[in-house]
Structures are given as C-alpha cells and as structure tokens.
Amino acid sequence: MPTAILADRAIIDVSGPDAEHFLQNILTLDLDALGQREARPGALLAPQGKIMFDFLVSRSGEDALRLECRADIADDFVRRLTLYRLRAKADIAKQDQPLVAVSWQDDSAASQSDSTVRDSRFQAPVFRHYGAVLEAGATEADWHAYRIASGVAESGPDYALADAFPHDVLLDQMGGIGFKKGCFIGQEVVSRMQHRGTARRRVLLVSADSALPAPGTELSSGGKLVGTLGSVSGRHGLAIVRIDRVKAALDAGVEITAGDVAVAPAIPGWASFTYPEAAGAEDA
Structure with a gap:
C-alpha cells in the first residue's frame, strides 16, 4: 500500500x-x-x-x-x-x-x-x-504519477484558478456538481453548460514515446492551438484541450504535439463524455 x-x-x-x-x-x-x-x-x-x-x-x-x-x-x-x-x-x-x-x-x-x-x-x-x-x-511524486494516470486534475499543476469552468476539469464527471440541489454561486452558468452540452474544454490523458515537456506547454495540431499541458510524469500527463479540435485532428490524421513531442490524447476510462461527432466552430 x-x-x-x-x-x-x-x-x-x-x-x-x-x-x-x-x-x-x-x-x-x-x-x-x-x-x-x-x-x-x-x-x-x-x-x-x-x-x-x-x-x-x-x-x-x-x-x-x-x-x-x-x-x-x-x-x-x-x-x-x-x-x-x-x-x-x-x-x-x-x-x-x-x-x-x-x-x-x-x-x-x-x-x-x-x-x-x-x-x-x-x-x-x-x-x-x-x-x-x-x-x-x-x-509526493509517486502520488502525482498515480493521480495523473487516473485522469484526476487539480488546480495549480493542471489549471489556474479563475481560468477554468467545472466542466473543463471534469467536476461534472466526479460528482462535484449538484445539478439537482438548487442554487449555488455560479449555478446558472454551470447548469446552462450542462443542459446545452456546450462543454468543449476537457481534461484528457496524454502520452508520448519520450518525456513530455514542462507543464504549461501548448498542444497544437496543424498550426492550431489545441490545449495546454498540465501535470507531467515522465511520458504521461494531463492536458486541458478543446475536444472538438482534438477530434478534428484525429479524424484528419494530423499529429498533435506538445512543443516538439508528438502526443496521443485519450479520454479517461471512467469518464462518460465523448468526442463530438463533428469538429466544432473555431470560436472560443
């Protein structure tokens, strides 16, 4: 243990x-x-x-x-x-x-x-x-390696406070949002995102054949920004990405890179969200 x-x-x-x-x-x-x-x-x-x-x-x-x-x-x-x-x-x-x-x-x-x-x-x-x-x-490094492999993001290494919605970091997938409990601060925005299905930024697992670069490195594909690398443990890490842009890259067979390192993104196995059926618009 x-x-x-x-x-x-x-x-x-x-x-x-x-x-x-x-x-x-x-x-x-x-x-x-x-x-x-x-x-x-x-x-x-x-x-x-x-x-x-x-x-x-x-x-x-x-x-x-x-x-x-x-x-x-x-x-x-x-x-x-x-x-x-x-x-x-x-x-x-x-x-x-x-x-x-x-x-x-x-x-x-x-x-x-x-x-x-x-x-x-x-x-x-x-x-x-x-x-x-x-x-x-x-x-603590052992612990964070396990947390990363499990697809669990935390503020600080994975995202900045005041810069992410709960859906971005999978709180909706972890029981961290009470959608049926009534009002809480920020509830209107979060509920609208849930009911309209407009969450396009998500935490994904990323892996590579060599060591990943430092947290904060941008992920890109075909010259377009896809997301940002968060916690890293050797060849494995977490990233908050635009899943519509990841889907477009995967469909087109275009490489996704973190700096100059090619990465393979994956949805955590326990999560219930999926990639969109078609790539979304390029607006934020």
Whole structure:
C-alpha cells in the first residue's frame, strides 16, 4: 500500500448548527449526498461560473465538515468563506500544521483511522488520512504519477484558478456538481453548460514515446492551438484541450504535439463524455 505525506495541503474546519446549510448554498457539490468517511471534490465559483477555489470535503463530526485544499490558497479561501457566512451560525478556522497523507491501491486502508476517508474521485481505492502520523513509503511524486494516470486534475499543476469552468476539469464527471440541489454561486452558468452540452474544454490523458515537456506547454495540431499541458510524469500527463479540435485532428490524421513531442490524447476510462461527432466552430 503506497502512502505519501502531502506537505502542500491545508485543512479548513467549518462547524456549527448552520455549517452544512451555509456550505450547501454556496459550493458546487450536493452535501446531502456526502456519506460518512467519504471525501468528495467541489469548488467555490465566481458568479461567472469559473473556479475560484477547489477542494475535497468530508465530514469530521456532528455539524462539522473538513475542507482540504492547497496550502497556498487556504487563507484566501477562509476569507472568502467568511465573507459569505453573514449571520450563519458557523465557525470557520484553518488548522495549524495539519497532517495530510494519501494511500492508494489497498482496501485495508479504510480501517486505519476514524479520520481516514475514501477519495471518491478515483475508481480504485484511494484514501485520505487526516491527523494521523503514518509511515510514508512513497513520495509526493509517486502520488502525482498515480493521480495523473487516473485522469484526476487539480488546480495549480493542471489549471489556474479563475481560468477554468467545472466542466473543463471534469467536476461534472466526479460528482462535484449538484445539478439537482438548487442554487449555488455560479449555478446558472454551470447548469446552462450542462443542459446545452456546450462543454468543449476537457481534461484528457496524454502520452508520448519520450518525456513530455514542462507543464504549461501548448498542444497544437496543424498550426492550431489545441490545449495546454498540465501535470507531467515522465511520458504521461494531463492536458486541458478543446475536444472538438482534438477530434478534428484525429479524424484528419494530423499529429498533435506538445512543443516538439508528438502526443496521443485519450479520454479517461471512467469518464462518460465523448468526442463530438463533428469538429466544432473555431470560436472560443
């Protein structure tokens, strides 16, 4: 069972009699569907529908929820949540020196601790561990290689906050959007994209016969921009691409490259979206 300590993560505790109702009204995911000992992805959006903060949320006790996010955005996230709290009876606090670890490929991890939760973004067993001192037999690089191979994108290495819609990073595929729960910040834009089927930017797996270039490298085909490379682990990576342009390149047999490296794109096996039947228009 590989286990890695994640030093770049932070924990924000939201607790109190109004905690869940408060978060349900502003976050993308449906907290009514959040089980015990389960971590689900979610986001806090701008009114225009783009992701301001991404995180994993899990239950940490009665009337208490745990938000795990990037350490470098945690203070801003706390300030934004506090701004939206108004008169809700909910306490918002960032933990000092939180312990966050992740393990994968072993069902037995579920019984290690009451603070162990299953990461629902993954089809195979992946567990987050909070507050427990564990022996790390793997590195963060090992973990990110597994995350990349699984097709799970995160802000920072894969996309910039305020620059992606939830559909772009597959939150709609992971249960990270509650389409039936009612209003949340940015809900109108996200729901319109869902119902009209207009999501054309998507995370894809990319692979190559040699090492991929650095994250942020543009993907192109026939002189046209196709997307941008995100996380990279050797010959494998993730990229946010225009799937209509990828489909056009595949249909025409035109090579897609990241820099000067030819890449093969693929939809993650667990995702339900497909390439469009015909290439779309060239508008953004």
